[in-house]
Structure formats: C-alpha cells, structure tokens
Amino acid sequence: MKHKWAMVIDMDRCTGCGACVVACAAENNTPTAGEAEAAKGRLMHWLRISRYWKREGNETRAIFVPTPCMHCEKAPCEIVCPVYATYHDEDDNLNAMVYNRCIGTRYCANNCPYSVRVFNWWNYTWEKPLDEQLNPDLSVRSRGVMEKCTYCIQRIRRARETAISERREIRDGEVVPACAQTCPPGAIVFGDTADPDSAVSRVLKDPRVFKLMEHLGTDPSTAYLKKQRGPGR
Amino acid sequence: MLDRRDFLKLGGATAFAALFGGCERLPRKIVPFVIPPENHKLGEALWYASVCRQCPAGCGIVVRVAEGRAKKIEGNPLHPVNRGKLCARGQAGLQVLYHPERLGRPLILSGPRGSGKFREASWEEAIAALMAGMKKVRTDDPASLLMLTEPMRGHANLVAARFMRAFGSPHRVAWDPFGQDALLSACDAVFGVRDVPEYDIAGARYVLSFSGDFLETGLSPVHYGRAYGRMRQERPTVRGKLVHFGPRLSMTAANADVYLPIAPGTEGLAALGIAHVMVKEKLSPAAAAASSLWGSGLDRMTPDAVAQATGLVAADIAAVAREFAGNRPGLAIAGDAAASCTNGTFNVACAALLNALAGSVGAPGGVSFPNRLAPFSRYGADAALLLPPPESGYPALREAIGKMERGAFRMALLSGAANPAFCLPASLKFGEALLKVPLVVSFASFLDETTSLSDLVLPVPTYLEEWGDDIAPAGHAGDAVTLSQPVVDAYRDTRAMSDILIAAGKELGGPVAAALPWASFRECVDKAYGGKGVNLEEARRQGGIFTGKPGPSRPTPKAARPALPKPSAAAFEGDPAKYPFVLHVYPSIAHADGRGANLTWLQEMPDPVTTAVWRNWVEIAPETARRLGLADGDGVTVTSPSGSLEAFVVIHPAIAAGVAAMPLGQGHARYGQHAAGRGGNPFALLPAGEDAGSKGPARQSTRVALAKAKVAGTLVRTVNVEGQWKYENIL
Numbered sequence: 001m002k003h004k005w006a007m008v009i010d011m012d013r014c015t016g017c018g019a020c021v022v023a024c025a026a027e028n029n030t031p032t033a034g035e036a037e038a039a040k041g042r043l044m045h046w047l048r049i050s051r052y053w054k055r056e057g058n059e060t061r062a063i064f065v066p067t068p069c070m071h072c073e074k075a076p077c078e079i080v081c082p083v084y085a086t087y088h089d090e091d092d093n094l095n096a097m098v099y100n101r102c103i104g105t106r107y108c109a110n111n112c113p114y115s116v117r118v119f120n121w122w123n124y125t126w127e128k129p130l131d132e133q134l135n136p137d138l139s140v141r142s143r144g145v146m147e148k149c150t151y152c153i154q155r156i157r158r159a160r161e162t163a164i165s166e167r168r169e170i171r172d173g174e175v176v177p178a179c180a181q182t183c184p185p186g187a188i189v190f191g192d193t194a195d196p197d198s199a200v201s202r203v204l205k206d207p208r209v210f211k212l213m214e215h216l217g218t219d220p221s222t223a224y225l226k227k228q229r230g231p232g233r
Numbered sequence: 234m235l236d237r238r239d240f241l242k243l244g245g246a247t248a249f250a251a252l253f254g255g256c257e258r259l260p261r262k263i264v265p266f267v268i269p270p271e272n273h274k275l276g277e278a279l280w281y282a283s284v285c286r287q288c289p290a291g292c293g294i295v296v297r298v299a300e301g302r303a304k305k306i307e308g309n310p311l312h313p314v315n316r317g318k319l320c321a322r323g324q325a326g327l328q329v330l331y332h333p334e335r336l337g338r339p340l341i342l343s344g345p346r347g348s349g350k351f352r353e354a355s356w357e358e359a360i361a362a363l364m365a366g367m368k369k370v371r372t373d374d375p376a377s378l379l380m381l382t383e384p385m386r387g388h389a390n391l392v393a394a395r396f397m398r399a400f401g402s403p404h405r406v407a408w409d410p411f412g413q414d415a416l417l418s419a420c421d422a423v424f425g426v427r428d429v430p431e432y433d434i435a436g437a438r439y440v441l442s443f444s445g446d447f448l449e450t451g452l453s454p455v456h457y458g459r460a461y462g463r464m465r466q467e468r469p470t471v472r473g474k475l476v477h478f479g480p481r482l483s484m485t486a487a488n489a490d491v492y493l494p495i496a497p498g499t500e501g502l503a504a505l506g507i508a509h510v511m512v513k514e515k516l517s518p519a520a521a522a523a524s525s526l527w528g529s530g531l532d533r534m535t536p537d538a539v540a541q542a543t544g545l546v547a548a549d550i551a552a553v554a555r556e557f558a559g560n561r562p563g564l565a566i567a568g569d570a571a572a573s574c575t576n577g578t579f580n581v582a583c584a585a586l587l588n589a590l591a592g593s594v595g596a597p598g599g600v601s602f603p604n605r606l607a608p609f610s611r612y613g614a615d616a617a618l619l620l621p622p623p624e625s626g627y628p629a630l631r632e633a634i635g636k637m638e639r640g641a642f643r644m645a646l647l648s649g650a651a652n653p654a655f656c657l658p659a660s661l662k663f664g665e666a667l668l669k670v671p672l673v674v675s676f677a678s679f680l681d682e683t684t685s686l687s688d689l690v691l692p693v694p695t696y697l698e699e700w701g702d703d704i705a706p707a708g709h710a711g712d713a714v715t716l717s718q719p720v721v722d723a724y725r726d727t728r729a730m731s732d733i734l735i736a737a738g739k740e741l742g743g744p745v746a747a748a749l750p751w752a753s754f755r756e757c758v759d760k761a762y763g764g765k766g767v768n769l770e771e772a773r774r775q776g777g778i779f780t781g782k783p784g785p786s787r788p789t790p791k792a793a794r795p796a797l798p799k800p801s802a803a804a805f806e807g808d809p810a811k812y813p814f815v816l817h818v819y820p821s822i823a824h825a826d827g828r829g830a831n832l833t834w835l836q837e838m839p840d841p842v843t844t845a846v847w848r849n850w851v852e853i854a855p856e857t858a859r860r861l862g863l864a865d866g867d868g869v870t871v872t873s874p875s876g877s878l879e880a881f882v883v884i885h886p887a888i889a890a891g892v893a894a895m896p897l898g899q900g901h902a903r904y905g906q907h908a909a910g911r912g913g914n915p916f917a918l919l920p921a922g923e924d925a926g927s928k929g930p931a932r933q934s935t936r937v938a939l940a941k942a943k944v945a946g947t948l949v950r951t952v953n954v955e956g957q958w959k960y961e962n963i964l
Contacts, residue, residue, distance in 0.1 A: 010466060018321045026327060038847060061487065061492070062482060129724070132302045133327045133328070136300070181317070182308065182318060186459065
C-alpha cells in the first residue's frame with residue numbers, strides 16, 4: 001500500500017526546548033560540527049528551532065518554529081539535482097536522498113526555500129568510543145554528500161517490515177520519528193494521511209493549520225498549527 | 234622528504250597489505266548502490282528500562298541496545314513522571330556513557346595536590362589506599378570523615394547514610410546548587426507542609442509564573458513540559474493561559490500569553506499586589522475569608538505601590554488578579570530566580586499565598602502534597618533517606634568549608650556530579666579549603682574542577698551501567714518507584730560507590746559491617762523490592778513499580794488561614810554608581826549547573842532564546858547597549874565586587890531595564906576539551922549570599938559593571954533566520 005507520510009507541529013504546544021534537536025542527532029548519526037564550523041553556518045542539524053523576535057506594540061515576543069524538512073510534494077530541490085540523488089519516493093511520498101549518487105553540487109540546498117539541507121564539508125569523525133553510539137540502521141555520510149531530515153525513514157522501514165511479517169498494514173502511531181517521540185509537550189504528530197482516520201489526518205482538519213511559505217506552491221508535507229494567544233493585557 | 238629507507242619500508246608494507254588484505258572474506262551479497270542505505274534490512278535491537286540521572290527529576294527511560302552497545306535513549310512510556318518523553322539532556326546521556334574522556338582506571342595523584350596530575354593505578358592499589366586512609370581515620374577520630382556528594386537517590390543514599398552513621402561521622406553534606414530550600418521554607422510557612430508541592434499544570438486554567446522557568450529547568454522540566462502541552466491543547470473547550478513575571482524573557486516567558494518584565498527580586502511584591510486586589514474585591518471565597526491578611530499589611534500593597542517597586546503597570550496587576558481569580562483552577566509557580574534572591578523565601582511564599590487565595594490547594598488543577606514515600610512506611614525514620622529533601626545543602630556545605638579550613642577533616646569522600654569547586658561563589662574558596670584535607674577520595678566519571686583536587690579518583694559506572702532505584706521528587710503521588718539496571722555491560726573498569734562502601738564496611742568490620750549487611754548494592758536493592766508480591770524481573774522490565782494507586786495527600790494545616798509573608802526586599806551587593814546593572818543568572822537549559830558542558834550534543838544545541846552555541850554570553854537590553862555603545866556580539870568585561878570575566882554581548886529585546894543576564898554552566902577550567910575555554914564562569918561573579926528565610930544560596934544578589942573589551946573569538950549564533958525570511962513571510 002502506498003503511504004503519504006506527514007508531520008504536524010503544534011506551535012501552541014511547542015516550548016522551544018530543543019529536545020527534538022538532540023534526539024534527531026542521536027537517532028540519525030548527524031555529526032557535531034564544532035564551534036569553528038558552526039560559525040560558518042555549517043551546523044549539521046536536520047531539525048532546527050528557528051527563533052523569531054516579533055514586535056507587537058511595545059512588547060517583543062519570541063516565537064519558536066521547529067523546522068525539519070518539509071518533504072514537499074512539489075519539491076524545488078528534486079528538480080535541480082543533476083544525478084537524481086534527491087528524488088521523490090513513490091511508495092512513501094517522501095522526499096528522499098540516495099547518498100551514493102550525490103556528487104555534491106549543492107544545487108538542492110541552494111534551491112530549498114526552507115534551508116533545511118546540510119552539507120558534509122568534511123569527513124566528520126566520532127572520537128572513540130563515541131562511535132559506539134552510532135545507529136546501525138542508517139549510514140554515516142561522508143564528505144561531499146548532502147543530507148537532510150528523512151522523517152526517520154529507518155523507523156518507517158522497520159514498521160513496514162514488522163507489518164509485512166505479521167501480514168497486516170502499518171498501524172497508526174506505529175511510526176514515530178525521534179523528534180515526535182521525545183517532544184515533552186507532545187507538539188509533533190506524525191502519521192499517514194493516506195489513512196483518513198489517522199491522528200495526523202484528524203489534526204490536519206484543525207482550522208489552525210498552515211504551512212511554511214505556502215505561497216511558493218511547494219505543497220509541504222510538514223504542516224503547523226498556529227500558536228494561539230489568550231486575551232492580552 | 235621520502236628517503237630510500239622509508240620508501241622501502243612503505244613498499245614492503247604495501248606488498249604485505251596487497252598479499253594478505255585479499256584474504257578477507259568476500260562480501261556474500263553486493264548491495265547495489267542505487268538502494269538507499271536506509272532501505273537495507275534492519276538488525277534487531279533490545280530495549281532496557283532504567284532511570285535518567287542527567288538532572289534530579291528522575292524520569293524513566295528505555296534504552297535501545299544493539300550488539301551490546303547503547304544506541305538511543307527514549308522516555309519510558311509507562312513512567313508517570315515523563316510518560317515516554319525526554320528532554321535534550323536526557324537524550325544526551327549516551328555521550329556520558331561513551332565519552333572519550335571518561336575515567337576507566339583508578340587515578341592516584343602523581344604531582345602536587347591540585348596540579349591535576351595523576352597516574353593510573355590498579356583497583357587493588359586504589360582500594361588499599363582508600364582502606365588505609367579509612368582505617369586510620371576510624372581509629373584516630375571517626376568524626377573527621379567528610380562525605381560530600383550530590384543528593385543521592387533511593388537505596389544508594391540509604392547505604393551512604395548508614396555507612397557514615399556506623400562509621401561515626403555526622404558530617405554528610407549533599408550539595409545541589411539548584412536545591413529547593415526557599416520552596417520548602419515557603420510551603421512550610423504558608424501551608425504547614427515542608428515538602429515539594431505537586432503542581433497540576435495540565436488541569437489548570439490559569440497559571441501565573443513568577444520567574445518560574447518550569448519548562449526549561451527547575452524541578453521536573455519534562456513532567457511540566459508535558460503538562461504544559463496538555464494545559465494548552467488537550468481539553469476541547471479550554472485553553473489554559475500562562476502569564477509570566479520576571480526580569481528576563483526566558484523560554485517559559487516566551488511561551489506565556491503575557492510576559493510582564495519586573496525588577497529582579499520583586500516577584501513576591503508582584504504576587505502581593507495581585508493578592509491585594511483579590512482580597513479587596515473579594516474575588517474568590519478564600520480571598521473573601523482572608524480579611525486578616527488585610528490588617529497585617531496587605532492593605533498597603535496597592536497596585537500603585539507595587540507598580541512603583543516592580544516596574545509593572547498598575548492596571549496590569551489588577552487585570553491579572555481579576556483574570557486569575559475568575560478562571561479557576563489557577564496556579565502560581567515561583568521559580569529559581571525568585572527563590573535564589575536574598576528574599577527568596579518571601580518571593581516563593583507570596584506565590585504560594587496566591588494558590589491559597591485562589592482555593593487551589595488540594596484541588597484538581599492546583600497544588601497538592603502527596604506522600605511520595607507511601608510505599609516505604611515499613612522503613613520508619615529511614616524512609617526519609619530514600620527521598621532526601623531536595624535542599625541545596627548550602628548551609629551545611631559552608632559549615633564544612635569552615636571546618637576544612639581549620640583542619641577538622643582528615644579525610645573526605647566526594648562524588649563527582651556535585652562540583653562545588655565550580656558552582657560555589659569563588660569567595661567561599663572551596664578549592665583552597667579542600668586542599669587542606671589530608672586525604673580526598675573522589676568517586677567520579679570525569680576529572681572536573683573538584684575531582685582534580687583529590688588524591689585518589691575512583692571511576693564509577695555511569696547511570697546507564699548501574700543497579701539502583703529512584704523515587705522522583707515530583708510528578709507522581711507515591712505510586713511510582715523507578716528501578717534502574719545496567720542497560721549495557723560496564724564499558725569501563727568501574728565500581729559503584731555503593732559497592733565500594735559496602736565492601737569497605739566489611740573490611741572495617743564491627744558496626745559498619747553490620748549496618749551494611751549485603752554482599753553488593755544489587756543485593757541491597759533486590760532485597761528491598763524482591764518478594765512482598767513484587768516480581769522483580771518484571772518490574773525491571775517495566776522500569777519500576779507503578780501501582781497507579783496514589784496514596785492520600787498530606788493535610789495542609791495552615792492553608793485555610795494563611796498568614797502574610799513578612800515583606801522583605803532583595804539586597805544586591807555593589808554600589809549602584811559603580812556597578813549599574815543587576816546580574817540575573819539562570820541555569821542553562823543545556824548544561825544546568827555545568828555538568829552537561831562536556832557533551833558536544835548539548836554544546837551544539839542552540840540556546841532557545843539567544844540561539845547561541847558553544848560559549849556563554851551576557852544579555853542586555855537594546856537601550857543599555859545603545860548607551861554603552863555596544864553592538865550584538867561585542868566583547869565586554871563583566872565586573873562584580875566579587876570577580877570579573879569576559880563575555881560576548883547578546884542584545885535581548887525583552888529584558889527588564891538595568892538587568893544583565895548570564896546563563897550558568899559554561900566557563901569550566903577543567904572538565905575536558907569540550908567544556909574548557911568557553912568563556913568565564915558566572916559563579917565566580919557571585920557573592921556568598923544567602924536567602925534570609927531558608928539559608929539557601931542567593932545567586933541573584935550582585936550588581937555588575939559592563940565595559941567594552943576585546944575578547945578573542947566570536948559568539949556563534951545559529952543561522953540568522955530573520956535575515957533570510959521575515960516572520961510575516963513564512964506564514
């Protein structure tokens with residue numbers, strides 16, 4: 001069965017705590033860039049929390065926008081890759097990467113309006129024995145390769161294998177990406193929108209739904225629920 | 234240059250490699266390059282349940298183990314404190330386990346004391362040195378043994394307490410810089426219960442936070458983070474409202490519906506202003522009945538008077554009071570910055586008073602005092618040892634420092650996670666005092682500012698390799714005991730402190746051996762929980778014993794007739810003319826008291842509000858920066874009467890005027906390559922102040938001066954999103 005995976009982030013629940021950022025690094029073998037590289041804007045996080053200052057009258061408020069890959073249905077990154085390293089996965093409707101095809105043109109990152117793609121400028125190493133922690137379910141990427149959030153494709157894969165071996169469909173809630181799993185306030189909902197009864201399908205009917213830069217026509221799979229605000233002063 | 238000899242060597246090596254390299258097994262199956270590696274067949278993994286010890290909250294965890302190595306930590310969905318959720322620090326626990334600088338062998342001092350020069354030794358030699366010291370102290374003067382640890386948990390604390398009692402020394406100090414002294418004193422004064430309250434944030438309709446940064450740090454950030462999410466969006470027709478008072482827009486303040494900046498140390502006054510309006514306008518039954526407060530001084534706390542002292546607008550105080558009283562159940566929570574002023578107990582007690590006036594005590598969506606030790610009634614007086622009161626231990630530690638200086642201690646046993654040499658005010662001179670103790674033994678996983686001052690360092694297992702138990706200080710109602718187990722085999726040659734104490738007791742014999750009648754610490758835990766209808770194996774598989782049957786709450790004798798906390802103003806060291814800014818220090822969400830600073834995942838996690846990584850900084854208001862001619866990212870010298878350090882300026886658009894704020898946790902001198910050289914340690918700026926009501930540490934108690942300076946390096950902030958996209962454009 002074909003799936004259409006989607007993520008909904010409730011900004012009214014999100015506190016900006018950063019648990020998802022570290023959980024993502026732990027799950028997906030993303031290296032630590034170090035201070036010097038970070039200064040060049042080369043942090044390797046697949047998921048960042050963008051903090052905005054927003055002025056409202058005399059008040060300034062901070063707004064946290066967790067930003068993973070949007071897994072666009074009409075992805076600007078896919079059409080510019082000369083070697084089809086980033087492609088649209090037909091079975092899962094994901095925006096996927098084949099690292100071994102990537103030749104490092106970085107066209108995709110240049111074309112991504114959300115700036116969620118990160119590039120391996122170096123062969124990052126894990127000082128021993130930190131490499132003992134590396135997740136065996138996915139590769140460590142080498143120098144010259146682009147990478148980004150996969151919606152924890154290895155977890156989707158695992159759920160599918162379990163479902164096949166038990167001769168059934170993947171259940172709603174069986175696939176939980178690392179960020180959604182750890183999120184303390186429960187701001188991240190993940191699931192299959194091909195299933196009209198899934199939690200994510202229900203949440204997507206919320207009137208607060210919006211998508212980042214919807215006007216660009218990228219048709220993102222990652223959606224947001226607008227932050228509400230109680231009556232002010 | 235390659236000479237002939239090297240060339241031949243290299244040639245030989247290459248030929249060898251070519252000959253024998255080919256003998257490796259041929260791959261049986263070639264995976265085509267076009268299949269993404271994620272779609273390869275996955276291996277199987279096992280999950281083990283245990284407890285997180287990255288902070289004192291005591292969340293339950295499950296750890297994924299593949300091929301004998303821990304791969305990922307997640308929250309334990311069965312655990313009542315965190316229900317499957319975990320914070321960034323909890324996630325980063327794997328880096329503690331596999332840290333390259335983790336101690337794997339006992340270390341014996343090889344240079345002068347304090348030099349940080351050690352040589353590796355065998356366990357036999359190390360234990361012999363430990364026992365020689367212990368035996369001598371026990372014969373000469375048992376009371377000259379000092380044990381200084383972080384607050385130990387569960388039966389580990391029981392073992393340590395019984396050891397010291399039987400040894401004959403009353404000098405046992407548990408040090409936690411962010412202890413809840415003021416909260417305990419305030420609850421005692423207002424409710425008549427000296428315990429940590431349980432806040433039902435998920436059930437509240439209105440939450441007032443007085444510098445209560447419960448979402449990032451504090452008692453139980455994951456528990457309250459989860460409750461916050463539920464408060465906002467779990468109920469179909471109710472969305473709880475959060476109003477934050479505080480000197481700085483923290484992460485919790487950023488999530489509030491309304492953030493009202495106030496002067497540091499005036500949290501209590503702001504709460505009294507709200508109480509004044511509630512009582513005057515009889516906004517709730519409890520407030521209407523509390524007319525006795527009126528005569529005892531509440532009548533003077535008019536919104537105008539409070540606005541004058543705090544920097545608030547009088548109309549806001551009245552509006553918040555009416556909303557708070559009209560949207561019950563309401564909660565008032567005071568946090569670390571309110572509690573760690575010289576008037577900390579007053580600040581926290583005023584917030585507690587609001588809970589009493591709103592009628593929230595013992596009600597759903599309010600505060601309650603569950604008996605968290607209900608399962609341990611059979612222990613009698615020793616039950617309290619299983620859940621030590623979460624105090625800082627500051628008065629006892631100061632007394633111990635005095636005794637160290639006078640040479641009253643002949644031997645000290647330290648445990649690593651409490652790092653007093655780093656997180657005590659420099660003026661207490663803890664390090665110098667410790668050097669006067671003739672024999673210092675540390676139980677630690679890392680060499681830090683404190684452990685590097687010892688004579689002998691004994692490597693201990695990390696929390697992921699240890700047997701044990703834990704009772705969380707918040708987030709359950711006496712219906713949860715967490716059991717911990719080694720999720721992987723010990724990765725280093727370590728021994729647990731409890732095991733060493735039990736073995737030492739056997740060797741010392743007599744009452745010490747009798748007090749610790751177990752072969753090992755595991756046996757102690759097994760005996761405590763095994764039998765009595767508990768299937769220990771099953772309980773460990775689940776991560777603990779979660780009965781789901783909460784015991785009755787404790788009565789709150791004073792809650793019905795609360796007294797007015799005696800108003801007191803916060804004192805700040807330093808002449809305002811010379812030191813124009815009040816220093817506001819807050820525990821960093823990533824490093825807490827500094828213990829997370831050696832983990833790269835946490836160093837690289839951007840601070841939520843400033844988005845800074847890898848370094849510390851000082852936050853000032855835009856007007857302040859303009860006046861001092863400072864721009865974002867400039868270097869400054871921060872000087873207090875107690876010390877000075879260099880930091881980078883972060884212009885913070887929502888911070889109270891006249892406040893300079895710094896995160897705690899960075900500024901290590903000795904804590905490994907990732908922690909060292911990240912700027913100055915703000916603890917060094919603090920005077921040795923104390924909260925008048927509880928004698929806990931008063932960190933918000935100094936003024937500072939700022940002067941532009943050339944500081945090497947830059948403060949790295951993550952991508953400046955405002956530069957790329959305007960907020961309005963992303964929506």
